[in-house]
Amino acid sequence: MTEDGRDGTVPGYRDTTALDLRSGTPVWDVPAPSPAADGAVGTPVHETTAIDRGAVPPPPAAAEPAPPRGVEQHLDEILSAVPQPDPIELAVLDAQGLLCAEEVVSQRALPAFDQAALDGYAARALDVEGATPAEPARLSVVGETVAGPSGPASIGPGMAQKVAAGAMLPAGADVVVPVVWTDGGMATVAVHAGPLAGTYVRRAGDDVAPGTTAVQVGTPIGPAQISLLAAVGRDRVQVRPRPRVAVLSAGGELVDISTTPAPGQVVDVNSYALAAAARDAGAEAYRWGILPAEPRRLSEVLESQLLRSDLVLVAGTLASEGDPVQEALAALGPMHFSQVTMHPGPVQAFGRLGRDAVPVICVPGEPVAALVAFEVFVRPAIRMMLGKRQLFRRTVQAIAAERLLSPLGYRQYLHGQVMRHPDGGYVVEPLGDGDEAMLARMARANCLIVVDEDVTEVAAGGLVTVMPLLLGG
């Protein structure tokens, strides 16, 4: 399958505005001919030949059976078919990072009992009302309570109980006078200020009343939610589980990372990179590795992965006729390969295979295209399975530091470095033209620049949409 082998049925596809008319070469993917032209991405470099407008021939009629489709169309197919795994009950610490799947109603009051909010003297507000340093209220100290289990205590008029923060408030007391507002006396205490009733008292149920909801459905479980769940006595909680994602690589040219590749062979990069990306998106990722070539073994592997997974991810070219992986997938259910009008790409596939109709997403084998396809199609699917409300990364508008060229009719994803502009806003520098398998460049990127289908050129200084690739969450 080629980068360019499409049937041209999208109106305007490969229109003349996307071509350098002097060379007949799409300006957006001409590599710089020499180091001297470095950075002159897409600048016309071929001055001598000429080609008529619209004269680029269509490809052979039979080459592409499926009509091309838009990015949104492919994404919609995936998102509408991705199942939502059933909630599971997990220990609260294992629930970290997941979404709560139940309405957690507290059976308890929080705090469970009236208590002192700080160290001081529990007293009756009436007894200390109007106290001043010049005319202190004098109370007899009838006992001391520290935090922890304690028997019932009470005070009457003119009495105080020494209390530590968190200690139960004795019956009859309605205020805690901080130590600093007293003389700190042990048998009797002189109180120099008269706080209002309720001051420095935490009343039972002030935080959470019994029968009220502590944590709602859909709340992400972080340290604060774990704190609250523990406080209401919940050691387990129903959550949306991490989807189990199996990651497989396809391609006769692939060897495992521990093997030195022979000429023409390449190391399997995708099963590592996509497993990392799936985990980063919140999935429980399993790296299977390179699919075997032998058809029977190949089918066994695919079937076993379908049984254990909520989503299967296959990276590989996959679209040549007679591809054994494509055939093995087809035997397991309807798998639709499409030319998606995106760059890099374009071959993408989706189907629901096996007994349980498990979603299977195929992405290109070229490692840069594989991670771009992951961002565009797989990450939103994983987030949907996690129950997240926000499926997509936040995008920002940024000033293009360089001129960008993009093929008409294709949504182009370019790796870039986005940074804050000293005057506010963002500026983005593209890293290459997105056409080549440049892993070192991708590793330096912190964003994807998204150029819409109907845009063929963004001038330096123009605004582009940028998707920062923050890790995690």
Next chain:
Amino acid sequence: MTEDGRDGTVPGYRDTTALDLRSGTPVWDVPAPSPAADGAVGTPVHETTAIDRGAVPPPPAAAEPAPPRGVEQHLDEILSAVPQPDPIELAVLDAQGLLCAEEVVSQRALPAFDQAALDGYAARALDVEGATPAEPARLSVVGETVAGPSGPASIGPGMAQKVAAGAMLPAGADVVVPVVWTDGGMATVAVHAGPLAGTYVRRAGDDVAPGTTAVQVGTPIGPAQISLLAAVGRDRVQVRPRPRVAVLSAGGELVDISTTPAPGQVVDVNSYALAAAARDAGAEAYRWGILPAEPRRLSEVLESQLLRSDLVLVAGTLASEGDPVQEALAALGPMHFSQVTMHPGPVQAFGRLGRDAVPVICVPGEPVAALVAFEVFVRPAIRMMLGKRQLFRRTVQAIAAERLLSPLGYRQYLHGQVMRHPDGGYVVEPLGDGDEAMLARMARANCLIVVDEDVTEVAAGGLVTVMPLLLGG
């Protein structure tokens, strides 16, 4: 230890501007006396009594041995004493999320061989120069190469080789003509455009040349870096490891989450919440739970945790005289308890204990204060151990939706909800006054509002510093 039991040696501490002079009560922590006053945080509610300026008495002289210290001073002590764990070698997928601790020099060229960037015909640029649909260049197709291991192939003048994306380029070829720019012929091919030499060819070493650095020291390992490491044949990489953090709770009032608390008892919340917070900050967190009361057993637990940990975290009040945990810690090395001029707080402690001088951080036992202290002191320490350059969360300035009051001389941390303002910028709504143990409120917060020591009041509409509490990273 009280919220207010300090020795007043910080100049201006508890100055009159932090007091409601009509009541003698610090305005910032007076609870609302009735539901009707809800939201009137800090509004003077006591109209009848009077107190002289500066007449609030000092606390008993012997109550606080250590002088109070600023937040930065305590943080500096921790950060300057936190060790940096030695790098370890991990499998690339286990290195995800960590910082690279070696200069990864590629022994290989990437790509390893000259190859076609897309499906087409490998040819000599000279043979197709000036070709047009009207005057195509005609070449004889001498073979076909797919991706994968292949024997040597070559073309001479007037010849072309059909190539798939990723296939080795035959010797003699210097351009790949995309299928769409040809008639797609099998024996001979008519070429309709003449791309420049180098077009659609990936040269060996274009991405990474042998002997050059693929991944630098200090680079965070994400999916793109894993992709690159795999491509250069690295299945293992030296990284800064996750610090092992043991989390323990102290307090005679504590019972485990699975126990129904008796009157006066409370559930151990902190060992769960702080373990989650430590993990969220990037640590490998171990929750030990509630420290035993029996001194010998207590010492055994602390010693064993020091042996297995890079950092030990203890939550608990800890500062009363004769506290068994404080005594057990003191037996293991110098542990400094301080009154830190922050709210909530203020009791914080740090020391390096045991044979290996393992850092031990003690935070308050009150769960809201514990997570605030984690944010302020522990998270930066964990990030430093991870080797991160950015130790602190990004802060933004936000418009306060309500009036805020804060104690003079204390840095106040209030939970809040920050949101984007429709007109740009941010607006923040405080959730309560930060004084009470309000877990439900903390669980609804998405930020901490930080009010500096010298600020006692922020008017509604004024700007405050806000620290968004995003999870992860």
